Amino acid sequence: MTDAITAEGLVKNFGKTQALAGAGFSAAAGTVLGVLGPNGAGKTTAVRILTTLLPPDGGHASVGGYDVVGDAHQVRQLIGLTGQYASVDDGLSGTNNLVMIGRLLGLSRATARARAAELLSRFDLTDAASRPVKTYSGGMRRRIDLAASLVGRPQVLFLDEPTTGLDPQARSDVWDMIRMLVADGVTVLLTTQYLDEADQLADDIVVIDHGRVIATGTPDELKAKVGGQVLEVVPADSGRLGDVAEILANWTGSEPVAETGARQLTAQVANASLLPGIVRQLDEDGIELAEFSLRKSSLDEVFLTLTGHRAEDELALAAGAAGGRTARETEKAAR
């Protein structure tokens, strides 16, 4: 199977800020690559380079075998792009936006109209087709953005945070649309801050932090990479949390984590064969258990282990600092 997207050693600086510091990854044709990372990790910059909007300062990238710098015109014929910065025209109706893109792509008037109608119905926007896009809700807006990137039947689709800011229902609608596209054989590169989104949609995941790839693999591989499994212990008597923590630390060799105010301790367990020993020790010390369970680590924990910070903390922090600015604006400010 050939790679539809390859990136090697991508470097991009905006003034003193280094957005990408040698990121590299690839996506096989017909698969979904999830690019996961907190705000400011360099995800949007990577997408802008791959979609020919921004030249890299270093490294190479190609889409469908064409270099994004040297063969930009060919690359543009293969790709579709949806992101908060690659938008549709607010002042035009849904239909006219799609017809305009169809005409720009060389479709005849009639074909462009037919294609627009087809996409609007597929994205459940037929009723709003003649209304200006500025009257659309957030979810509808994201769907028309997605429709706009599909007019030319792209082979490779770039979705930059397609569900950021959407409510759960609208999010799951967008997920369904993406699954539909993947079923058609389209290669998708999806950036997201949401771990569950990557887990749900991606065949492979690349974790980016501070402009570097810090981990790659399938969702299962990534979960396995980090300690593998998680032991959760709730003692019947919360007064004995300290004793439980000590036992867990001795047996697993990892520092157990207690959520503040919670009665539960969690610890990474590399090997399930340790469990009988831990149970015996707890029993010998007379600690009664309310709960004792082993589960696979979530991507959230993977992220925490890899980056040293929780994805959600980083999100809240970045949103506060940026005052809700879009990636594009942050990028501009950095320039």
Add this chain to the structure above:
Amino acid sequence: MTTATVPALSPARHLSPLTGVRNSLTLTWRSVLKIRTNSEDLIGLSLQPIMFLLLFVYVFGGAIAGSPKGYLQYVLPGILVQTVLFATLGTGLMLNQDISAGIFDRFRSLPIARWAPLAGAILGDVTRYVISVVVTVGFGMILGFRVTTNPLAAIGACLLVLAFALAMCWISALIGMVVKSPQGVQTFGFTAMFPIVFASGLLVPITTMPGWLQAFAKANPMTLLAAACRGLMVGGPVGSYAWESMVWALGICAVFAPLAVRAYRRRA
């Protein structure tokens, strides 16, 4: 699985110039459509010359020319020039909005000519300039303005103003690319336009101005353009004024079009 994703035809290597022209026309269609659907812009565009005509003719007319009626014959060509000049600000404004809103990024990710969005915006704006001209002359005639030469000459005056607007819109486009926000384009644009409009022969004869200002006003291309229009609409010398104002238009194009295109390539 791979068969579905391998391209049936390999993508074209280059874009033909004809495709570029077609892209520009599609984007011109978009600009015109936007003007048609943006009623606020249309109302503002029409009210502005009406307001200027009413205020200048009835507030200053008597003081400047002895009577509003006499002043109207003098000032209408000037207000025509001024109105279209202000209308060119819309070009920069729209380009700036398109870039801020991310529409240009969508265009740039498509296999279309790089210059087409700029050409489309400017060609589409000619519609706005034509609306400004029609409203100004039409309302002027309602107030009592009369063409005393011949209709053909009057149309010539309007075409002269439109040609000049096509040059001035490159300055506006440059401001639109360089200034960060749409509000900035408004403020910066109007501030730059006021001295050009007022320190000229657009609204009053320049003979009463102090010497240093007269020198500026005489060199101001607006003075030349307004004088040419006056000649074509109500009689008087035309030749050298028309000719010199068009040299100015070409000069402005030669300087600002490349600057605007360069700024566009850098930013968009």
